[in-house]
Amino acid sequence: MRAEPVLSLQKVSAYYGNLCAVRDVSLQVAAGETVCIIGPNGAGKTTLLKAISRVLPKVEGAIHYRGASTASVTPQALVGRGLIHVPEGRQIFASMTVEENIEVGAFAVPGGARKEEVEAALDMFPKLRERSRQLAGTLSGGEQQMLAMARALMGKPQLLMLDEPSMGLAPMVVTEIYRQVDQLRQRGVTILLVEQNARIALRNSDRAVVMASGEIRHQGTSAELLEGGSIASLVFGH
Ligand SMILES: Nc1ncnc2c1ncn2[C@@H]1O[C@H](COP(=O)(O)OP(=O)(O)O)[C@@H](O)[C@H]1O
Ligand SMILES: [Mg+2]
Helix, strand or coil, X not given: CCCCCCEEEEEEEEEECCEEEEEEEEEEECCCCEEEEECCCCCCHHHHHHHHHCCCCCEEEEEEECCEECCCCCHHHHHHCCEEEECCCCCCCCCCEHHHHHHHHHHCCCCCCCHHHHHHHHHHCHHHHHCCCXXXXXXXXXXHHHHXXXXXXXXXXXXXXXXXXXXXXXXXXXXXXXXXXXXXXXCCCCEEEEECCHHHHHHCCCEEEXXXXXXXXXXXXXXXXXXXXXXXXXXXXX
């Protein structure tokens, strides 16, 4: 018998007022899998993650997380069940220290995190440990992305959604961020990864969903998409 998917979407549409930003999206994410969503700016990638997190009020279709419909579940309750969203633009607390930012991630979780868990997060990101007493606003873009990810790990993600972790970062820093993503994958964390940078996303995922104008245009393995063929123009724009 096949295991139940961690996340299942059936004909999901999402709206801003009358604007339909995501239309009829159906996809599944299995336990331990990394699925990337790629596509140009404005394709609806961020909106889809917000629909899954239930932070958008106007969502149609069925979303099941860990076997249960999320139709009447609050975003906070989903966080408590391990559905953790690292938003576009990181959104860390600039005037709090690195350590305080990580601790905040624990407050969303019933029972809260132990000191050891903050330590474990700092172990995973040694750069953050060096700066644990520093105000988060003084960190570089790459360090802020690491901080957003460390904070997310406090929620003990069963599904980790990363929205454009490479955005605005220099190539060397992107490599470093994806080394951490790879570590998470090896630990078996299920990941839904949104990226505009298709090559990076495909190199760091098992399967890919290509979106454009709010709709899915293609789904397949990341390896097959990387190899190119007719889909290349859709993904890479050449
Ligand atoms: N808060 C908003 N209000 C109205 N329209 C929005 C809002 N956010 C995004 N949109 C529109 O929804 C569409 C999808 O946007 P988005 O999900 O941010 O795309 P992506 O993340 O793929 O770049 C775009 O046409 C965008 O202009
Ligand atoms: Mg986006």
